[in-house]
Amino acid sequence: MTLDMINTNPLLIVLGVIVTISGIGLGIYWIISLIGKQTKISTRLDQFVAAEPSSEGEAKLRPIVPRQIRGSLFNRTIVSWINKVLEYLGKYAPAKMAADMEHKLTIAGNPGNLHATTFFALRLLALAGGVFLAYLLNRNIEAINLNSLALGLLSILVCWLLPVTWLKGRVRRRQDEIERELPDALDMLSVCASAGLGFDQSLQKISDYWDTDLGHEISHVTEEMKMGISRDAALRNLSNRLDVDNLSRFVAIIIQAEKIGMSYADVLHSQALQMRVLRQLRAREISNKLPGKMIIPIGLFIFPAIIAVILGPAVPVLLNIF
Numbered sequence: 001m002t003l004d005m006i007n008t009n010p011l012l013i014v015l016g017v018i019v020t021i022s023g024i025g026l027g028i029y030w031i032i033s034l035i036g037k038q039t040k041i042s043t044r045l046d047q048f049v050a051a052e053p054s055s056e057g058e059a060k061l062r063p064i065v066p067r068q069i070r071g072s073l074f075n076r077t078i079v080s081w082i083n084k085v086l087e088y089l090g091k092y093a094p095a096k097m098a099a100d101m102e103h104k105l106t107i108a109g110n111p112g113n114l115h116a117t118t119f120f121a122l123r124l125l126a127l128a129g130g131v132f133l134a135y136l137l138n139r140n141i142e143a144i145n146l147n148s149l150a151l152g153l154l155s156i157l158v159c160w161l162l163p164v165t166w167l168k169g170r171v172r173r174r175q176d177e178i179e180r181e182l183p184d185a186l187d188m189l190s191v192c193a194s195a196g197l198g199f200d201q202s203l204q205k206i207s208d209y210w211d212t213d214l215g216h217e218i219s220h221v222t223e224e225m226k227m228g229i230s231r232d233a234a235l236r237n238l239s240n241r242l243d244v245d246n247l248s249r250f251v252a253i254i255i256q257a258e259k260i261g262m263s264y265a266d267v268l269h270s271q272a273l274q275m276r277v278l279r280q281l282r283a284r285e286i287s288n289k290l291p292g293k294m295i296i297p298i299g300l301f302i303f304p305a306i307i308a309v310i311l312g313p314a315v316p317v318l319l320n321i322f
Contacts, residue, residue, distance in 0.1 A: 198264075235255060
């Protein structure tokens with residue numbers, strides 16, 4: 001590659017500038033971390049090796065405890081640097097957007113231990129990737145046309161909206177799963193209440209028996225009540241964390257029953273019966289939507305094959321006639 005080719009290719013110039021800036025930044029970071037590490041090492045040596053005079057006037061030495069290093073070298077270097085970059089970028093997240101993202105991540109179960117700031121930083125990195133892809137598509141100014149501009153804008157839009165779409169899908173799947181598990185949980189609560197257990201003990205039985213998302217959330221409720229939070233507040237926190245309509249209605253009914261002094265067993269029996277009816281209606285609704293969803297695959301794949309099988313033998317005869 002000659003010098004003229006490098007001078008005429010703006011992509012190589014941009015990459016060279018990025019590599020140079022990255023190298024300088026890594027060098028500065030390494031020097032600062034080395035200086036700080038030496039200071040920490042000297043402090044620890046003074047703390048653990050320095051002699052302390054005892055009551056008898058003799059020097060007493062503290063044993064040097066070897067430091068246990070956990071995790072692989074990749075996790076302690078590359079992953080740690082990436083997390084620092086994500087934390088820095090996450091500081092620029094708007095407060096309202098961060099609160100909404102945190103709520104949706106909580107409903108989704110915090111996949112990958114993600115939080116609002118980290119998720120916003122990942123969106124910024126995805127947007128930067130979309131901008132870079134748009135630059136690659138339109139780097140030749142003389143050959144720019146409407147198609148390349150449309151593809152560039154589409155790549156930016158897709159990269160910006162793809163994380164949000166993924167998060168909404170995770171939220172919807174987890175809510176559907178919890179809504180499917182709710183009738184069985186109410187049946188078990190009803191059985192425990194009929195056996196003479198209290199509401200708190202029934203929740204504890206479910207959390208010990210079920211290794212599902214709803215079981216983990218109920219376990220969270222029992223842990224909150226053990227920490228001193230009232231039952232009403234713990235149930236409201238459960239409703240706010242999951243944001244499932246049927247669960248919110250059940251929590252409201254339980255709180256109202258506690259206030260007016262109704263029997264938990266009667267309330268749980270009626271709610272379990274109602275949830276089973278709602279699950280049947282929901283399954284019927286989903287089955288009724290299937291014929292409309294099957295029209296597109298039938299029209300694209302099955303119907304053309306049928307037409308080809310039926311009219312295929314007649315094509316040579318029609319060609320001979322004309």
